[in-house]
Amino acid sequence: MNKSCLLIPAIILATATSVDAKKKKKKDEPAPVAAVQDTTKKTPPAKSIKDKVKSSKKIDGLFTLYQDTATGSLQMYIKKNQLGKEYIYQSFSMGGPTSMFLNQNMIRTTWVFDVKKVNDKLEFAQKNTNFYFDSTKAISKAANVDVSDAIFFSDKIASEDEDGYLIAVDGLFLSEKLDPVKPAPIIGLPPGMMFTLGGLNPLKSNYQGIRSFDKNTDVIVNLAYDNPMPMNQGGKDITDARYVRVKMQHTFLEVPQNNYKPRYDDPRVGYFTSEVDDMTSLAPTPYKDVIHRWNLVKKDPNAALSEPVEPIVFWIENTTPVELRPIIKEAGEKWNEAFEKAGFKNAVVMKIMPDDAKWDPADLNYNVIRWTNSAYPSYGAIGPVYTNPKTGQILGSDITVEWKSGAGVSTSDELYNSNTGAFTAMPWDNPAEAATTVPYKFSVSKNGLSHCNLANEITAQYQTGVAAIATLDGDDNYEVTGKVSDLHKQFLYYLILHEMGHTLGLNHNMKASQMLTPAQLNDKALTAKLGTQGSVMDYPSINVSLDRSKQGDYYTTKPGPYDLWAIEFGYRPFGSAAEETAGLNKILSRSNEPYLAFGNDADDMRSSGNGIDPRVMINDHSSDMATFGEEKFKLVNAMLPKLKARFATEGKSYQDLRTRYSQLVRQRADMVSALSRYVGGVYVDRSFVGQPNVTNKPYTPVPADYQKKVMSVLSQYVFAPNAFDADTELFPYLQGQRRGFGFFGSPEDVKPQNTFSNLQMTALAHLLHPTTLSRITNSGTYGNTYTVADVINDLNKAIFNADLNGNVNIYRQNLQTNYVNALSRIASATVGYDNISKAAALHNLKKVKTLLAGAASPNESTRAHRTSLNFIIDKALSVK
Secondary structure, three states, rough: OHHHHHHHHHHOOOOOOHHHHHHHHHHHHHOOOOOOOOOOOOOOOOOOOOOOOOOOEEEEOOEEEEEOOOOOOEEEEEHHHOOOEEEEEEEEEOOHHHOOOOOOOOEEEEEOOOOOOEHHHHEEEOOOEEEEEOOOOOOHHHHOOOOOOOEEEEOOOEOOOOOOOEEEEEEHHOOOOOOOOOOOOOOOOOOOOOOOOOOEEOEEEEEEEEEEEEEEEEEEEEEEEEEOOOOOOOOOOOOOOOEEEEEEEHHHHOOOOOOOOEEEEOOOOOOOOOOOOOOOOOOOEEEEEEEEEEEOOOOOOOOEEEEEEOOEEEEOOOOOHHHHHHHHHHHHOHHHHHHHHHHHHEEEEEEEEOOOOOOOOOOOOOOEEEEEEEOOOOEEOOOOEOOOOOEEEEEEEEEEEEEHHHOOOOOOOOOOOOOOOOOOOOOOOOOOHHHOOOOOOEEEOOEEOOOOHHHHHHHHHHHHHHHHHHHHHOOOOOOOOOOOHHHHHHHHHHHHHHHHHHHEEEEOOOOOOHOHHHHOOOOOHHHHHOOOOOOOOEEEEOOOOOOOOHHOOOOOOOOOHHHHHHHHHHHHHOOHHHHHHHHHHHHHHHOOHHHOOOOOOOOOOOOOOOOOOOOOOOOOOOOHOOOOHHHHHHHHHHHHHHHHHHHOOOOOOOHHHHHHHHHHHHHHHHHHHHHHHHOEEEEEEOOOOOOOOOOOOOOEEHHHHHHHHHHHHHHHHHHOOOOOOOHHHHHHHHHOOOOOOOOEEEEEEEHHOHHHHHHHHHHHHHHHHHHHHHHHHHHHHHHHOOHHHHHHHHHHHHHHHHHOOOHHHOOHHHHHHHHHHHHHHHHHHHOOOHHHHHHHHHHHHHHHHHHHOOOOOOOOHHHHHHHHHHHHHHHHHHOO
């Protein structure tokens, strides 16, 4: 038998005996009381803040931060009296792919936030500042009922004490919760067309620096983006497209506690604004947009001219070339003339940062003008600001200048050797899209300027001045290393004046270059007093005189009349609200004075189909563009025969000659764009009803005789058979310098027909744009007498008459073919073009066919060309 079986009865017996014994004992004597066991789970005491941060370095300031000395992890201490209080968030890119505008010290986004305790968490909420509610009106009780704040971060409280709370913030800063760096994909863009970032890798991201002061806390982070299989490798600034770092600065600022009074925007003067809708107003324009400006307060409120309590101080960073620092200082101080009109003396103070300075230029307590050197600069210079979104008060600004742009070296792509033909898409190719979209769109972020292209534009203009001095003046020292020429000094003055204007709150004024006549531009006595244009906030064409004995200033070197007037509007202090209203109305009543003309990027005509006033344009100059433009064409044609002798240098390649030539071609393109806008243009006057001395209507069509004058200039210098004769001798020498496999996939031969076809099609793209032709007809109802039929008839003459009885050169063959194709598309368009335009196109197709019927030429190429034209016309007419 199994031994285990034998043990069972014994165990049972022993158990029974034990139970009987216990019963007997229980009966004979009381049993001892058993201890009560606590079955609940023990919760260890919460760690104190002191325990939580014992291995961390403390950074004290507006917000106190603790960084673990071993892991780098970050915690933030938020005081209880900081809950519910509003703060300002400001982001800066501190370095990254320039193709994504992540340049060093680029101001990005600004908004207001607060922190609230919700149960056991802290929530960070971005506030909506788009609306105003008048508290004296009953409807204000419904303020923001349908407006949702954005909770951009929430985390459980790690520890607390009687004064505040501690939370972990790696999830806030080592993320894209504050300012998304990676842009959204562009719909319709083929994959790999543009360089993009991969996915954010928080484990490889880290903190680079942390600063905290009484009024601001800065956290600088390195964000790592990984893309195992990039479709675009980027440029030379991308070391490895699989692993890209972006450096960002996140700044929390205290909302200024002062007596700053917001000033509201007016459409007759151009400031950057924070747009605010008055939700308690029934006015047709319920706006309370606040302009961006510094908080200037007079030391002596009773003095007509007083120094400010706190001036606007800019430091010229020690990255600035030494020889340029005094010029930059002088240029910035020129703005004091404008502030004197507003009642302030020495409002702008310029200082030079010592080379051994211990402070960091990235510290936002310093406004700096810095020089940088990017492999692929996305801008030449930029001067954005950051503000209090609720009031418009400017809190700080940095100006960044690309070193090459500051030196006057153009970074624009070469125009000349394009092998893509003329335009890939013309308005008549897709008229529905052309009539409803605007190719150029100037974007403005909530904090003001997001992009300024001035430096890229005027460096190209500057090079024309250099070439003119070298070719027409015979100056052997046109570019002497270490010497700043008068031309370069004027260029730098303008560049700094313009970018500083942005930092003072001013947006672009593309109408300002209309101030003087072509003759007045070269009157140095006049321009020394007024400048060459109404404002430094324009993108002007350089003023180069064909008659070198009459050369005036190349650029304006002082704030213009508009600038002085605009600064007075923005900064002059007033006493009571009634005094301010009366004072501002008096200032604004002058808006219709010719020297105070204003029109910004929203109005300008740099793209066909955008804007209506031809005076609001880039790369133009003077109040008579027909005369100015014709002289610029003549200037280019006078320089071309002398270009090779000056820029084909012994012992070097022909690259410099090629570059100089392409810059002069660009001058022609600028004139074509600026001149063509006068055809079908309408002058705009934004004076208010009842404003004194107003003689113009809000809309006045450009006089017909001036439109015809412009058309004549285009005919002679762009459409005529001999328009480009001055270029011919240069073609065999326009050789680019080979570098490695730089010509791979793109034949290096020069392509004049593409170059000149681009110029001609630039003109036609506007003249035959559906928006232009429709405006010509519409403006005929209120004064325009230059009809669509007249415009196309004049184009017929310009494009065909000169060579009907002879040979047609290749430039004219391209022009005539493109023109006939355009008329054919317009005549058969079902959308986009109006009936008047289609009728004129059809009528002129038939006129061209009649012209061709009487034309004769022994040249085989010409005969083939005309056969092709007839084929296109017959096909179009058969469709009709």
